[in-house]
Amino acid sequence: MTNNSTEGVTNRSGNEPFASILDRRISRRGLVKAAAVGAPLIALSTSPLAGRIFGGASLSDVAEAAGHGGSSGVGVQSIPHDLDDTINIAPGYASEVLIRWGDPVVPGAPAFDLNNQTKAAAEQQFGFNCDYVAFMPLDPGSVRFGLLGVNHEYTRGGDMFPGYDGENPTAEQVGTEIANHGLSVVRVTRRRNGTWYYHQDSYYNRRIHGETPMVPTGPAAGSAHFQTSADPTGMDIRGMFNNCGGGKTPWGTILTCEENFHQYFGNNDSLEEAAKERNARYGAPGGASWRQWERFESRFDLAQESNEINRHGYVVEIDPYDPHSTPRKHTALGRFKHEAANTTLSDDNRVVVYSGDDQRFDYMYKFVSRNTFNPYNRAANLKLLEEGTLYVAKFDDSGSGEWIPLVPEGPLADWSPADICVFTRQAADLVGATPMDRPEDIEVNPVNRRVYAVMTNNSRRAADATDGPNPRGPNAYGHILEVTENGGDAASTRFTWDIFILCGDPANPDHGTYFAGFDQSELDSIATPDNIAFDRAGNLWVTTDGQPRALEAADATYVIPTAGPERGRLRRFMTGVPGGEVTGPEFTPDDTALFLAIQHPGEGGGLDEPTSTWPDGDFPRPSVIVTRKLDGGRVGS
Ligand code: FEO
Ligand code: CA
Numbered sequence: 001m002t003n004n005s006t007e008g009v010t011n012r013s014g015n016e017p018f019a020s021i022l023d024r025r026i027s028r029r030g031l032v033k034a035a036a037v038g039a040p041l042i043a044l045s046t047s048p049l050a051g052r053i054f055g056g057a058s059l060s061d062v063a064e065a066a067g068h069g070g071s072s073g074v075g076v077q078s079i080p081h082d083l084d085d086t087i088n089i090a091p092g093y094a095s096e097v098l099i100r101w102g103d104p105v106v107p108g109a110p111a112f113d114l115n116n117q118t119k120a121a122a123e124q125q126f127g128f129n130c131d132y133v134a135f136m137p138l139d140p141g142s143v144r145f146g147l148l149g150v151n152h153e154y155t156r157g158g159d160m161f162p163g164y165d166g167e168n169p170t171a172e173q174v175g176t177e178i179a180n181h182g183l184s185v186v187r188v189t190r191r192r193n194g195t196w197y198y199h200q201d202s203y204y205n206r207r208i209h210g211e212t213p214m215v216p217t218g219p220a221a222g223s224a225h226f227q228t229s230a231d232p233t234g235m236d237i238r239g240m241f242n243n244c245g246g247g248k249t250p251w252g253t254i255l256t257c258e259e260n261f262h263q264y265f266g267n268n269d270s271l272e273e274a275a276k277e278r279n280a281r282y283g284a285p286g287g288a289s290w291r292q293w294e295r296f297e298s299r300f301d302l303a304q305e306s307n308e309i310n311r312h313g314y315v316v317e318i319d320p321y322d323p324h325s326t327p328r329k330h331t332a333l334g335r336f337k338h339e340a341a342n343t344t345l346s347d348d349n350r351v352v353v354y355s356g357d358d359q360r361f362d363y364m365y366k367f368v369s370r371n372t373f374n375p376y377n378r379a380a381n382l383k384l385l386e387e388g389t390l391y392v393a394k395f396d397d398s399g400s401g402e403w404i405p406l407v408p409e410g411p412l413a414d415w416s417p418a419d420i421c422v423f424t425r426q427a428a429d430l431v432g433a434t435p436m437d438r439p440e441d442i443e444v445n446p447v448n449r450r451v452y453a454v455m456t457n458n459s460r461r462a463a464d465a466t467d468g469p470n471p472r473g474p475n476a477y478g479h480i481l482e483v484t485e486n487g488g489d490a491a492s493t494r495f496t497w498d499i500f501i502l503c504g505d506p507a508n509p510d511h512g513t514y515f516a517g518f519d520q521s522e523l524d525s526i527a528t529p530d531n532i533a534f535d536r537a538g539n540l541w542v543t544t545d546g547q548p549r550a551l552e553a554a555d556a557t558y559v560i561p562t563a564g565p566e567r568g569r570l571r572r573f574m575t576g577v578p579g580g581e582v583t584g585p586e587f588t589p590d591d592t593a594l595f596l597a598i599q600h601p602g603e604g605g606g607l608d609e610p611t612s613t614w615p616d617g618d619f620p621r622p623s624v625i626v627t628r629k630l631d632g633g634r635v636g637s
């Protein structure tokens with residue numbers, strides 16, 4: 001979101017901006033040619049593990065759904081933009097609200113009471129600002145019975161508490177906000193009529209929040225960087241914050257990602273110069289934080305606990321099938337503003353995790369595990385993200401690129417593995433990574449195996465506009481890259497890349513849009529792409545965060561084929577409500593349901609003057625919806 005988060009620029013490394021590379025690349029090649037993406041299934045499809053991946057469609061299913069060469073058309077009639085206070089959806093589809101902010105999650109949780117919110121109640125209820133959604137089948141391949149993991153990215157007192165005084169939040173309000181962060185797990189079931197409900201008293205239901213005990217793994221766990229007065233071992237962390245996007249593992253766990261963790265900590269200016277500089281690279285405020293939590297809890301005050309901030313900014317692994325399991329922060333995947341973390345397998349069955357660092361001029365990363373995935377040994381798989389190599393992307397203008405390992409060699413010879421895992425941005429600065437235009441979701445297309453990387457926009461970075469020519473001047477609308485790992489192997493250290501789409505309004509020539517070469521006279525507009533998901537046919541589904549500002553239209557969900565004659569043909573599937581972004585696109589394994597999270601409806605006016613009263617007509621409540629086809633078929637078919 002617009003999360004008081006990515007407004008600034010903290011990268012002063014001087015690495016060449018991606019915009020300038022892109023510009024030169026387009027100039028050199030003329031218009032980027034849309035290569036026909038019909039690559040046969042590779043890597044996983046030839047693996048004996050194909051079809052055994054827990055919790056997803058088997059690759060033979062994917063191939064069947066895709067036909068030859070991937071997606072070949074979509075059964076969605078594009079709908080117009082709007083600004084009304086309802087969820088609008090393409091003809092032939094329906095949507096229902098599944099769960100709202102404040103709904104009971106933990107068995108026995110109290111009913112929501114807007115005017116009497118407490119920390120104790122919030123720790124048992126559905127948190128605020130739902131974002132990433134993970135559907136985890138209760139049995140492998142189950143499409144009707146599952147667990148839903150839902151991130152709660154952030155809070156804003158003015159959107160939560162009637163009569164909120166931002167100058168003087170109360171201790172109970174701050175505690176309630178801490179409890180409204182994290183992730184919910186709820187059991188869900190599809191009824192015979194196609195609608196869905198969540199179980200209020202399931203054994204699996206769980207709230208993970210800002211007080212939940214967590215353990216770190218990997219090189220930084222227990223290191224000096226992690227030791228605090230409350231935890232001299234550096235092994236006992238309280239809570240996770242700003243969990244935005246996420247992903248799933250082949251062994252049936254959820255990866256939930258701490259994004260703008262810096263905003264929870266105040267008084268960076270009190271630290272000595274080196275520490276202050278390290279925190280400034282992540283945007284930590286010099287004085288009071290806008291939340292002022294440091295007034296109430298010393299752990300958020302850098303003057304009192306200088307290391308607490310080092311314990312946030314990670315990919316957190318959660319086992320939704322064991323409600324008593326301890327969340328684990330995997331430091332080997334690096335510390336940055338992780339938008340999401342999506343996994344695939346290399347040719348030799350190592351786990352590869354892609355993750356973007358969502359800030360202007362920050363980087364794209366991938367992690368490759370040291371050990372291999374074994375479908376018969378879940379206990380071993382649960383350790384796979386504890387050890388491996390973290391790489392950062394360096395693009396060149398010839399259409400290729402390199403994954404540079406962040407290891408204690410060369411410019412990082414004096415760094416320890418723990419240093420690299422905690423101060424990852426600075427490590428990446430030193431190896432010459434390519435600064436990007438706010439990397440959001442990065443995900444592998446299950447059909448063509450290409451990696452789609454979303455750059456949401458770069459329109460508000462006036463101070464850095466001179467870093468290099470952007471292909472279209474200020475990048476107000478965002479774009480999506482299509483990356484092909486060499487040999488189709490996700491563990492490869494080299495790749496080629498192309499532009500998939502340049503967002504904006506095709507009717508406005510000033511926007512300089514491009515949709516994989518598709519005839520733009522037929523296309524509608526899109527801006528500020530954020531999260532993505534693929535259906536089984538390999539069509540790309542995109543949700544947006546920022547269209548009200550960019551296009552004077554509600555945020556929305558789009559579908560774009562990635563192959564065949566309709567490659568690049570954009571269709572608008574649904575539109576959200578005023579003030580609210582659309583997040584969390586997630587399909588059931590059979591594509592008959594698409595879950596979406598409507599985050600911060602009504603934002604902008606605050607709770608006292610909301611710009612939306614969705615979903616119930618009284619006050620705005622962030623909620624997860626289920627979209628489905630009325631005939632019961634696959635969404636998009
Ligand atoms: Fe929380 Fe990068 O969006
Ligand atoms: Ca965003």
Ligand code: CA
Pocket residue numbers: 001244245339440530531545583
């Ligand atoms: Ca996001």
Ligand code: CA
Pocket residue numbers: 246340441443531532533585
């Ligand atoms: Ca995604």
